[in-house]
Amino acid sequence: MRTLIFILAITLAMPVLGQRRGKSDEGTVPTFQEGITYALPRTGLRIKVKAVKETFEPGPYASFAEQLLGITDAKNRASVNWFIDEVNMETFSEPDPNQVFKAMGYAAFLVNLTQDGILAGINSEASANELKTFTTNNMNGSPGKDDGFSFAHFNHTPIYAPGDSTNNFRPTRISVERKAAEAAERILECRLTRYHMVAGLMDEFHPDGEAYNASLKELKRIEKNYLSLFVGRTTYHSEKFSFDFVPTSSAERGEVVFRFSEDSGVLPSSDLSGKPVTVRVEPEKELISKYSGLAGSENPTAGESGVYYRMPAVVNVSLIYELNTIATARAVMAQFGQVAPVPEELLFGDYAIEFFPETGAVKSVHKK
Numbered sequence: 001m002r003t004l005i006f007i008l009a010i011t012l013a014m015p016v017l018g019q020r021r022g023k024s025d026e027g028t029v030p031t032f033q034e035g036i037t038y039a040l041p042r043t044g045l046r047i048k049v050k051a052v053k054e055t056f057e058p059g060p061y062a063s064f065a066e067q068l069l070g071i072t073d074a075k076n077r078a079s080v081n082w083f084i085d086e087v088n089m090e091t092f093s094e095p096d097p098n099q100v101f102k103a104m105g106y107a108a109f110l111v112n113l114t115q116d117g118i119l120a121g122i123n124s125e126a127s128a129n130e131l132k133t134f135t136t137n138n139m140n141g142s143p144g145k146d147d148g149f150s151f152a153h154f155n156h157t158p159i160y161a162p163g164d165s166t167n168n169f170r171p172t173r174i175s176v177e178r179k180a181a182e183a184a185e186r187i188l189e190c191r192l193t194r195y196h197m198v199a200g201l202m203d204e205f206h207p208d209g210e211a212y213n214a215s216l217k218e219l220k221r222i223e224k225n226y227l228s229l230f231v232g233r234t235t236y237h238s239e240k241f242s243f244d245f246v247p248t249s250s251a252e253r254g255e256v257v258f259r260f261s262e263d264s265g266v267l268p269s270s271d272l273s274g275k276p277v278t279v280r281v282e283p284e285k286e287l288i289s290k291y292s293g294l295a296g297s298e299n300p301t302a303g304e305s306g307v308y309y310r311m312p313a314v315v316n317v318s319l320i321y322e323l324n325t326i327a328t329a330r331a332v333m334a335q336f337g338q339v340a341p342v343p344e345e346l347l348f349g350d351y352a353i354e355f356f357p358e359t360g361a362v363k364s365v366h367k368k
Contacts, residue, residue, distance in 0.1 A: 035104040036111050038119045040310050040360040042096035043333040044246040047257055050086035051239050051266050058232040060151050061180040065230040068184035074231050082265040087319055087327040093358040107305040107347045114357045124352040137242040183226050190223040241266045247281040254278040280318045283336040288313050295340035303341035310360030312337040334359045
């Protein structure tokens, strides 16, 4: 009787044991209804521009320059002129909103992503753990530094001359003509003194070479300051700007990055008072064509896991202002390349794949 009861208990328990074992077996082979979303990278350009502001301030005695010093080309109008002095370009990467995918199946728990969601690897340790440097673009230049010089503060002669008995000893204001004549006289004195020093015509020589050089330098400085009263003064101030620009397919014809005016300097692209500075990006067509011809797959399951990589293109970059090319560079840009699926045979855990997060290209494939 006891034997019969034991056999019946085992018989009833077997389906339950079978069900439990079946659930455990299913747990080792998960089926995913969702996946891991990631993006392929695109390449941007960071354009750094150094512009120089040239400011001319005419001298107060410009009208007397020819009469007193024989200078015929002294300018008497103030002017401001900007020009582009230097251009540098560098690349940066970011997720491409037009190339966002979802890894499904086994690939979903094998992906390695960077902190901004770009695919870095499959079944590998590859990832970019460092935070990208936060960069601020300077859109308004930097504040200028004035050296403090002003013709109004350059008082080389008294404003008033003492009076005499003819005017009841009242001070009289010195005329501009007399001031100009005295300034011209000092210029000529500086030149004559320098000539005497160099020719050795002075009564006494300086005790050493340093004093001699210092004296010549000081005479040059004095002459330059007095001469500026006639020929004016030109100062230069440089400002630096930077712009981020992500080229698209239309960049091959040229896209406006910023504008430039000789009167106002570097301006945003929206300011129509300046002339456009455009970027032209020309991909290497032959390379892209060969990539496109080999990117396809005859496997009907290609792309089923949703894992893709990029074959970045090489491009020629030109910065153009008024039909003149002011800067060129060659670079690798992801968005102009070809997107292709990773072979499904490499996504089952036996292989480790690493990608370049900056371009989306395959870095390495090896079997574990």
